[in-house]
Amino acid sequence: MNVVDPQRRIAEDGCMIESPYKQKILILDFGSQYTQLIARRIREAQVYCEIHPFSLDMEAIRTFSPKGIIQPQSEKMFRYSLDPNDPQANVLKEVERDYAPQAVVGIHPCDAKAMELVRINFDTQGYKDPFWLRRYEATTFVGLACKHPCPTCFCSTTGSGPFHEQGLHVLLVDLGDTFLIKALNEKGDAFIESCGISEQASASDIEKASSLKKQAEGEIKSMVPTDKLREKSLNALFDADFWDSVAFSCINCGTCTYLCPTCWCFDIQDETIDTDGLRIRNWDACMFSLFTLHGSGHNPREHKVQRVRQRFMHKLKYYVDKYDNGVACVGCGRCVQFCPVNIDIRKVFRLMNDFPQVG
Ligand code: SF4
Numbered sequence: 329m330n331v332v333d334p335q336r337r338i339a340e341d342g343c344m345i346e347s348p349y350k351q352k353i354l355i356l357d358f359g360s361q362y363t364q365l366i367a368r369r370i371r372e373a374q375v376y377c378e379i380h381p382f383s384l385d386m387e388a389i390r391t392f393s394p395k396g397i398i399q400p401q402s403e404k405m406f407r408y409s410l411d412p413n414d415p416q417a418n419v420l421k422e423v424e425r426d427y428a429p430q431a432v433v434g435i436h437p438c439d440a441k442a443m444e445l446v447r448i449n450f451d452t453q454g455y456k457d458p459f460w461l462r463r464y465e466a467t468t469f470v471g472l473a474c475k476h477p478c479p480t481c482f483c484s485t486t487g488s489g490p491f492h493e494q495g496l497h498v499l500l501v502d503l504g505d506t507f508l509i510k511a512l513n514e515k516g517d518a519f520i521e522s523c524g525i526s527e528q529a530s531a532s533d534i535e536k537a538s539s540l541k542k543q544a545e546g547e548i549k550s551m552v553p554t555d556k557l558r559e560k561s562l563n564a565l566f567d568a569d570f571w572d573s574v575a576f577s578c579i580n581c582g583t584c585t586y587l588c589p590t591c592w593c594f595d596i597q598d599e600t601i602d603t604d605g606l607r608i609r610n611w612d613a614c615m616f617s618l619f620t621l622h623g624s625g626h627n628p629r630e631h632k633v634q635r636v637r638q639r640f641m642h643k644l645k646y647y648v649d650k651y652d653n654g655v656a657c658v659g660c661g662r663c664v665q666f667c668p669v670n671i672d673i674r675k676v677f678r679l680m681n682d683f684p685q686v687g
């Protein structure tokens with residue numbers, strides 16, 4: 329009998345590959361004395377990070393996602409005391425955190441766009457998540473244009489792209505021997521000014537960046553259809569006959585949802601040692617069977633097929649219908665690349681978008 333370890337998968341050459349299931353933040357070391365300081369600050373925020381040399385290859389870089397910087401995988405929200413002698417017993421006190429300005433340099437354009445898609449959930453008219461919002465507002469996103477998108481990327485058909493600017497404050501384009509730096513808004517202007525950069529780009533630099541953009545867009549061969557998702561009947565898609573075959577090989581490992589820059593789900597738990605309590609929120613995902621388990625023991629998504637359907641229906645139908653803001657997918661291709669059983673969201677896009685409308 330074969331046992332599948334969700335933390336590892338087998339590459340085409342037979343080698344075992346570590347799953348990026350455990351989320352972490354990448355810090356590239358260009359030899360600056362600030363590298364350790366950046367790592368320390370990120371770890372102080374209870375976010376796990378790793379320092380790697382700048383020569384790390386792109387394949388390895390892709391296994392890191394920046395979403396934990398804004399929404400840590402595990403976050404202490406409140407402290408409380410259960411000591412009956414403590415006059416402050418049972419009072420929730422917010423855990424102190426540093427919300428000083430920070431910059432994420434080198435973020436993929438698709439990941440920055442994902443932050444905007446996620447914001448729609450944390451920053452509504454009736455409800456604002458202060459933890460997420462304070463960290464997001466304190467961050468300057470300095471994107472690095474993707475000159476060579478990977479074969480599983482399909483960002484240009486999900487409203488994003490290798491040089492996409494939405495969600496960024498600054499865009500960097502690697503011209504080979506120099507970087508073109510483009511400020512995209514006031515925050516970007518302030519960032520460039522604080523770096524002491526004042527040299528103007530030449531016309532040939534701008535032309536070179538423009539041709540690199542065209543070249544990168546031309547390298548994206550993966551496309552997904554999205555034009556008919558909104559007009560499809562939600563009930564018809566929910567009852568579609570393809571879900572069993574889509575879900576058949578899924579092992580509910582959660583890799584796809586933990587890697588996804590647009591997945592935002594979390595669970596809140598209390599942990600107490602003696603009389604000291606902590607309220608913590610941790611990432612959670614609809615692919616896990618406990619996600620919807622009620623205290624009564626009833627689970628409305630008891631079966632694997634229901635959980636797989638939820639993932640795709642949320643991203644490609646519920647979000648689309650509720651917000652009229654496109655799909656909750658930026659086409660980064662990570663879930664395609666790292667699903668241990670090769671479930672491919674691009675195929676599900678086609679199944680859902682082209683599903684014959686009944687009635
Ligand atoms: S679709 Fe793939 S990555 Fe996602 S839970 Fe199923 S097996 Fe894991």
Ligand code: SF4
Binds near residue numbers: 593614
């Ligand atoms: S419901 Fe599932 S697909 Fe949707 S955000 Fe949560 S984990 Fe991601």
